[in-house]
Amino acid sequence: MARAATEHRFGDGIFIRGLIEIGNHCRCDCLYCGIRAGNSDTRRYRLSRDTILDCCRFGYDRGFRTFVLQGGEDPVYDHGVLTDIIEAIRNDFPDVAITLSVGERERSVYAEWRRAGADRYLLRHETANLEHYARLHPPAQTWENRRRCLHDLQDLGYQTGGGFMVGSPYQTDDDLAADILFIRDLDPAMVGIGPFIPHHASPFRDFPPGDVGTTLFLLSLLRLLFPRVLLPATTALGSLVPDGREQGILAGANVVMPNLTPADTRGSYDLYDNKLSDGAEAGENLVALKQRLHRIGRQVVVSRGDYV
Ligand code: SAH
Numbered sequence: 206m207a208r209a210a211t212e213h214r215f216g217d218g219i220f221i222r223g224l225i226e227i228g229n230h231c232r233c234d235c236l237y238c239g240i241r242a243g244n245s246d247t248r249r250y251r252l253s254r255d256t257i258l259d260c261c262r263f264g265y266d267r268g269f270r271t272f273v274l275q276g277g278e279d280p281v282y283d284h285g286v287l288t289d290i291i292e293a294i295r296n297d298f299p300d301v302a303i304t305l306s307v308g309e310r311e312r313s314v315y316a317e318w319r320r321a322g323a324d325r326y327l328l329r330h331e332t333a334n335l336e337h338y339a340r341l342h343p344p345a346q347t348w349e350n351r352r353r354c355l356h357d358l359q360d361l362g363y364q365t366g367g368g369f370m371v372g373s374p375y376q377t378d379d380d381l382a383a384d385i386l387f388i389r390d391l392d393p394a395m396v397g398i399g400p401f402i403p404h405h406a407s408p409f410r411d412f413p414p415g416d417v418g419t420t421l422f423l424l425s426l427l428r429l430l431f432p433r434v435l436l437p438a439t440t441a442l443g444s445l446v447p448d449g450r451e452q453g454i455l456a457g458a459n460v461v462m463p464n465l466t467p468a469d470t471r472g473s474y475d476l477y478d479n480k481l482s483d484g485a486e487a488g489e490n491l492v493a494l495k496q497r498l499h500r501i502g503r504q505v506v507v508s509r510g511d512y513v
Contacts, residue, residue, distance in 0.1 A: 207425035207457035214432050215459045219503045220510030222271040222304065222437075223264035223465040223488055226474035227252045227290075231277025233308065234343045235331075237373060239404035239475040240277050246406045248473045251279065252466075254290050260465045261294055261301075267491050268507040271302040273327065273462060276474075278308035288321045295322030302509040306366075309350055312357040319361050326358045327366035329397055332373065333387035334380045341373060355391060364512050366395030366435075371423060372415020373401040381419075385426065394512035395460070396427055396434055399441030402477035417446055421456040428457030435460050435512055444481040451501050460510065461498075463488040 228251035229240040240247060252260075261272050272294065276282070287307070294303055305318060306327035315326070330351060332338050338348040358365045369384045370376075388396055400415030420442055427436060437460040438453030446452070450461060464471060465488035472482070485494040495505055 207428040208455055210428050210432055211457050211459055217503050218459070218506040219454065219498055220271070220435065220460045220508070221269060221491075221494075221505050222273045222460060222462040222510070223260070223269035224273045224275060224440075224462045225252070225257055225260045226464070226466040226471070227257060227274050227276040227307075228279050228282075229277050229474050230279040230281070231308075232280060233278050233346060235346070236341055236343075236408045237370070237401060237404070237477075239407060239477055241407065244404075244406045247475060250470055250473050251281065252470065254293060256467060257290055258293055258297060260467065261298060264465045264488055265298055265301065267488070268505065269465070269488070270300065270507060270509045271304060271325075272298075272465070273304040273306060275306035275327070282307055283310065283314050288317055291318055291321040291323050300509070302511065309346075309354045312361075315354075315357055315361055315363070319363060323363070325364040325366070325394070327368075327395065327397060328354055328358065329366070329368035329370075330355060330384070330387060330391070331369055332376065332380055333369075333383040337373075337375055337377075337380050340375050355393075359391075359393075364394040365391075366397055367391050367393040368395075368397035370401040370415060370441075371398055371420045372413070374409050374412045376401075381423065385423075385430065388427070389430065394435055395437070396431070397437055397439060398423055398427070399439030400445050402441055402444060402479070404475065404477045414445060417442065417449065417452070421452055424453055424456040424458055433512065435510070437462055440464075440481055440486060441477065443486060444477070444479055450485070451497060454498070454503060455501060461494065463491065463494060
């Protein structure tokens with residue numbers, strides 16, 4: 206049913222977003238995440254403005270019309286650094302959508318980035334259950350602030366993406382139901398969901414990964430409940446099983462986010478172990494992605510792919 210609903214709304218079109226992982230410095234200590242501040246076992250990097258613009262040029266020439274700048278909560282970006290980069294992208298590529306995903310910030314910073322030309326923001330709520338939130342994050346990171354951020358973003362006119370991990374430690378079915386109700390109330394443009402996958406240097410290293418079947422079921426449920434919503438077949442889903450991306454699309458997803466980060470840096474943005482960044486996940490390999498989508502009756506659309 207979800208597949209039919211997706212085809213009814215979007216035909217055979219799949220929106221692509223070029224993901225640029227701009228840096229992995231992070232002040233946060235999310236217990237599930239491989240780039241958490243407490244992980245000393247990772248090579249930290251920050252892409253320069255010129256490198257980011259090169260990634261955009263490379264992606265633009267291949268048909269990308271949305272760039273997603275994602276990274277850790279690097280305080281450096283607060284001080285005009287990212288503003289400059291957004292302005293430069295806006296100037297060089299007037300017809301693209303600029304999406305940010307760099308965590309929790311002050312409202313004034315979100316406002317500055319919006320003025321500079323950012324259109325969208327991805328900030329998963331992670332879990333709608335307060336107590337569960339506190340088991341996934343240190344006390345300094347509150348559910349209240351995450352929610353404040355989401356509301357500020359929407360208020361400032363960003364097309365906003367929420368979402369959550371499936372099978373994160375201590376999650377119950379009730380939590381997942383609460384997540385769906387939270388999404389209903391938030392009414393975001395995009396919902397990013399993917400299975401939790403352990404990272405070897407995180408406190409959650411010994412927890413099992415989330416279940417693929419449950420993730421697919423939830424994608425379908427989201428599609429049926431929110432027919433217009435943008436639903437990515439996430440990298441985490443593609444990392445867990447070889448045809449995860451395709452299964453996600455056939456369950457109701459209509460967006461994929463190939464990786465445009467320079468190949469020599471990709472390995473450092475290690476949110477979890479064995480994160481996919483080659484094959485059809487690689488931005489330079491759009492031909493492979495197109496072939497795989499073609500096999501399931503889908504085609505890449507060259508457009509911003511706005512929420513309507
Ligand atoms: N700093 C940004 C980007 C975080 S990474 C922010 O706070 O939004 C993007 C998403 O990856 C997170 O929101 C989280 O849901 C997901 N993620 C992080 N660690 C993960 C893991 N171990 N397994 C699966 N997904 C994970």
